[in-house]
Amino acid sequence: MRLPLIFVLTTVMIDAMGIGLIMPIMPNLLVEVQGGSLADAAIWGGILSTAFAVMQFLFSPVLGSLSDAYGRRPVLLISLFIMALDYLVMALAGSLWLLLIGRLVGGITAATHATAGAYIADISKPAEKAANFGLLGAAFGAGFVLGPLIGGLLGEMGTRAPFYAAAVLAGLNFALGWFVMRETVTDDTRRAFDWRRANPFGAFRAMASIPGIKGLLWVYFLYSVAIYVYPAIWSYFTAEQFGWQPQMIGVSLAIYGISMALVQGWLLRHVVRWVGERRTVIWGQVFDFVAFGILAVITSGNLALALIPISALGALVQPALQGLMSRAVADNQQGELQGVMTAVHALSMVVSPLMMTAAFAQFSDRDTAYYLPGAPFLLALVLMIIGCLVFLRTRPSVT
Template sequence: MDHPKIKTSAALRFIFVTIFIDVMGLAIIIPVIPNLLKELGNVDYSVASEINGWLTFTYASMQVLFSPVMGNLSDRFGRRPILLISLIGFSIDYMFMAFAPTVFWLFIGRTIAGITGATMATATAYIADISTGDKRAANFGIVGAASGLGFIIGVSGGAFLGDINIKIPFMVAAGAALFNAAYGYFVLPESLDKEHRRKFDWKRANPIGSFKQLGKYKALAGLAIAFTLVYIAQKAVEYQLPFYVYEKFQWSLRSVGFLGLFIGVLLISIQGGLIRYLIPKWGLKKNIIIGLISYGAGLTMIAFAGQGWQVYLFMIPYCFGGISGPALQGFITSKFAANEQGELQGGLTLLSSLSLVIGPLLMGYSFKFFTHKDSSVYFPGAPYILGALLVLISVLLVIRSLRKETSLNR
């Protein structure tokens, strides 16, 4: 059953909004960052793309270093205070981006957001605290639904509002983060009872310690690698899609906004609704495998899209692949104790952050290599083929790991 001391529906609503704000703030950057960097740095799009890669690297690197710390702090002091601190950190970052006079200040903001960016890890630990059984995996679907809505508002809002004034989207994101922090301060209950907390341990609150904790289970290593490869593959869509449609189909900023709306609706429908039917029907393992295969198929089809409207069509199997994420998280979290969930989610966020360090640079380089004027082969879809190959590897790793499920016992 769900956590007896917490009104689960109210808590999940807050977590939904928290994850939504997290994803929205990141998605807002996608359509407007080229113009923002061009304006602040007085550079062309080529140089702006390079700067954006380093901004992403800065944010992700800080998350790699500090997510384990924040996750362990949530195991020691509870989820609630860490969530509130994270929201305030994001608000500060958005304000820096809205009013930054130079590119340097964008790096300051991204550093702050990366350090405090434990929102996803602590939010998912909160869900694990108040959920059990099939409801655990189903409730993790809220992460996908919130991400979908955040993506809608972020990408489309960034495109439409940015078309009016490039600073407006960041101001809206800052206000939303502050509002949710205030709401959480007065409304959100703590999910981790004091008797289930543990002492803070620096040996475990670091990237190396988190990797060691993830390695407690032999079969979990393969799942963790697969988790990382899928996140890297997703960067082909999350960070390269605007460049892809600008280059291949000459889309406008508003066109990207409409595509963002479409993708967000798909994600909400699939991860916020359909997955609650599919988890009980197919079970965790089938959802993981079918979802990953769908991811790979979608990425491959996007790579070979011949007309702009086909991008909409091929996004359907790609977004359906999102059923694999909640199922995989539900499977992994069921193997850890209540007082280790924060640490676990910190470790998984660490893997996600590592993919953010590697993914945008890897996908960006493959895109540049096959679209540069001196390239011998012109193929803008290269990042999506690369992503599909990574997903294929992850499928093989997951199948191998699930066969060793019995070895997950301590």
């Protein structure tokens, strides 16, 4: 299973890299395509990002359910093939509407995180699931670090270069998967595709009917909204509070990505073995309490940098939650579950930036009654505390 696992982890990494690869060049690309000011480009950039997240929300359960019915292999390979073509279209796009279509299609193909998670569940023993889900998180963290770095370098060659690079990466991984990926869905675990359960709302209702899962999904949503405070306002917060320039902001994000990859790829399996999945979730939330509380009032940039590894320890929560939920559902529902979780995460990516940036704008304005640029972290802290209370009251049946 080593080569298939490498293929699946690489797919997740490319999903993360694909987003980061194009971030450094999007402002210049949008100005190049439509003309106008950087402010106009920012508006369209927000539209493109929201369109991507909405498609992930809508189609993650669809791809997850399709993988339960037809297998992980065809869903992953077809998505990668379309992803490669989509990046080529975006590389050649000469209008905003074509870029928008490209982001809509990209959001659908990037919804394969659900299928990748289902594959991990297929090959993992119950006690190994949380640790192996951590490998997915580590792969995503690696992509989060590498994407912007490579995108920035390639951006020096032109605004279209990162798209061509993303297309090549997706194409090469498609070729690898074609030769090494083996199907893990068997006749015993195959489940017929049902549109009523494949849409995000129907899939959520189906999962919520399983004892304990509904509460854990709410915990996962609250956690995702809270933790998204970092990508939502970190650049603005550190520039306002510490006077950081883009280079320093990039370095801090890279440190966070590397720390998160180490936590989920290495530390997690040891923590789960020592204290179990439930306590791992609680400890991860405690580290988030500490990080959010300090960041809300901190005034030292050096202290903020030193705090990053502690902040990254909060990454223990997600894979441990995934492990608990995966153990509570049947083998023929793994794709559906992972689809629901990916949809919940995508929904948080729509909700959180709106909440966090609004809080930052309100409390960082020079005319505000109470100046506190770290206010979004207080909001994240409240959400995390609510999630922890819900988690303590929820006990799913596990195998």
